[in-house]
Amino acid sequence: MRITRLDIRNLRAFEDVQLRPAPGINFFAGENGAGKTSILEALHLMAYGRSFRGRVRDGLVRAGQSALEVFVEWDESSPGAGTTDEAPVARPLRERKAGLRHSGHDWSGRLDGDSVAQLGELCAALAVITFEPGSHTLISGSADVRRRFADWGLFHVEPGFFAVWRRYSRALRQRNALLKSRAPSAHLDTWDHELAQAGEPLNRLRQSYLDALQPGFLDLLRELAPALGESRLDYLPGWRRDEMPLADALLLARERDQHAGFTSIGPHRADWRIHFGAIPGRDALSRGQAKLTALAALLAQADHLATTTGQLPIIAFDDLASELDRAHQVRVLTRLAGTGAQVFVTGTEVPPVLADSGIGYTLFHVEHGAVHGDRGVWGASAGPT
Ligand SMILES: Nc1ncnc2c1ncn2[C@@H]1O[C@H](COP(=O)(O)OP(=O)(O)OP(=O)(O)O)[C@@H](O)[C@H]1O
Numbered sequence: 001m002r003i004t005r006l007d008i009r010n011l012r013a014f015e016d017v018q019l020r021p022a023p024g025i026n027f028f029a030g031e032n033g034a035g036k037t038s039i040l041e042a043l044h045l046m047a048y049g050r051s052f053r054g055r056v057r058d059g060l061v062r063a064g065q066s067a068l069e070v071f072v073e074w075d076e077s078s079p080g081a082g083t084t085d086e087a088p089v090a091r092p093l094r095e096r097k098a099g100l101r102h103s104g105h106d107w108s109g110r111l112d113g114d115s116v117a118q119l120g121e122l123c124a125a126l127a128v129i130t131f132e133p134g135s136h137t138l139i140s141g142s143a144d145v146r147r148r149f150a151d152w153g154l155f156h157v158e159p160g161f162f163a164v165w166r167r168y169s170r171a172l173r174q175r176n177a178l179l180k181s182r183a184p185s186a187h188l189d190t191w192d193h194e195l196a197q198a199g200e201p202l203n204r205l206r207q208s209y210l211d212a213l214q215p216g217f218l219d220l221l222r223e224l225a226p227a228l229g230e231s232r233l234d235y236l237p238g239w240r241r242d243e244m245p246l247a248d249a250l251l252l253a254r255e256r257d258q259h260a261g262f263t264s265i266g267p268h269r270a271d272w273r274i275h276f277g278a279i280p281g282r283d284a285l286s287r288g289q290a291k292l293t294a295l296a297a298l299l300a301q302a303d304h305l306a307t308t309t310g311q312l313p314i315i316a317f318d319d320l321a322s323e324l325d326r327a328h329q330v331r332v333l334t335r336l337a338g339t340g341a342q343v344f345v346t347g348t349e350v351p352p353v354l355a356d357s358g359i360g361y362t363l364f365h366v367e368h369g370a371v372h373g374d375r376g377v378w379g380a381s382a383g384p385t
Pocket of ligand 1: 011012013014030032033035036037038059061063348
């Protein structure tokens with residue numbers, strides 16, 4: 001995938017900005033508070049329905065405005081269409097476009113000229129993988145971050161996933177509502193059945209996704225953080241799957257769930273963990289090691305998505321130079337430049353690794369609600385020049 005146009009309106013400091021990103025690495029430089037991260041937030045919003053800094057209603061809409069707008073045009077391409085020894089040669093397949101208007105409460109969206117009924121349709125269209133200062137929570141944070149990671153990947157590579165996930169979520173909501181209202185036990189039977197019918201395939205999809213991701217992930221981890229030793233990824237289904245099917249586990253947990261007022265077991269409690277050969281567990285990771293582990297997971301997800309769908313996702317790095325040491329920056333950027341992926345990187349200044357390494361990039365300066373670039377000047381009052 002390659003974004004050819006990105007318009008942002010009323011998002012944080014941006015009133016109206018139009019960008020024409022280049023292929024390969026796009027570097028956005030600017031002072032603190034200039035709006036660099038906001039550009040990545042706009043992309044992330046289109047791909048996930050939320051910012052990595054929170055929901056739209058957590059301050060993403062520009063002060064004094066009622067809604068933000070993001071419009072993206074991109075080329076879908078096939079990296080496998082032809083390859084040289086150095087890099088895949090992308091062949092444009094089709095031009096796509098998506099627009100989103102979001103007030104924090106309501107939203108409307110268009111995809112390829114048609115209105116969309118669900119935000120998920122937009123998220124399924126554009127794949128963006130973001131590495132940002134909070135990414136270490138993928139490893140050191142709560143299980144829901146890791147579940148979201150696996151589910152986002154599945155959402156893109158497994159066409160039947162969304163329907164299964166939605167069926168499970170609906171059944172869970174219904175069962176929890178009954179538990180909360182202290183409904184008679186017999187009322188739970190239908191939803192236990194439904195939960196098990198959707199939960200078993202949901203579990204199988206997650207298990208096989210993580211199995212498929214594991215080799216690439218561990219290779220990358222070996223390359224980025226060899227000091228962590230030989231590692232292993234374990235999937236935890238959310239109930240004692242090796243001992244009983246979900247239907248039995250739900251029945252067994254029913255009394256406890258009635259007491260607690262919510263469903264205590266099932267795929268909504270699933271998790272995955274990494275066991276490191278050289279350290280006792282994730283609590284022993286330094287913050288930098290947790291970041292590198294998260295980065296390995298995200299890059300593996302990008303590789304898997306490219307192999308499975310033929311589409312290289314967009315890669316976004318917020319404040320790369322302060323997140324990774326110099327050697328890791330070189331490794332990661334050289335690798336990405338070799339894949340032909342389009343990359344968005346932010347920083348207060350162009351890091352020496354980009355300036356010195358010979359890796360090609362396009363530079364944009366972000367300041368005062370405008371973006372000036374090698375490819376023109378765009379901002380609130382200026383059109384491309
Ligand atoms: N809802 C809002 N309305 C108007 N301005 C906002 C809003 N939310 C944030 N801002 C401003 O927008 C800018 C956000 O910038 P952003 O976080 O994208 O900057 P950055 O260039 O990534 O900065 P840093 O280098 O400090 O991380 C800041 O100047 C902030 O004060």
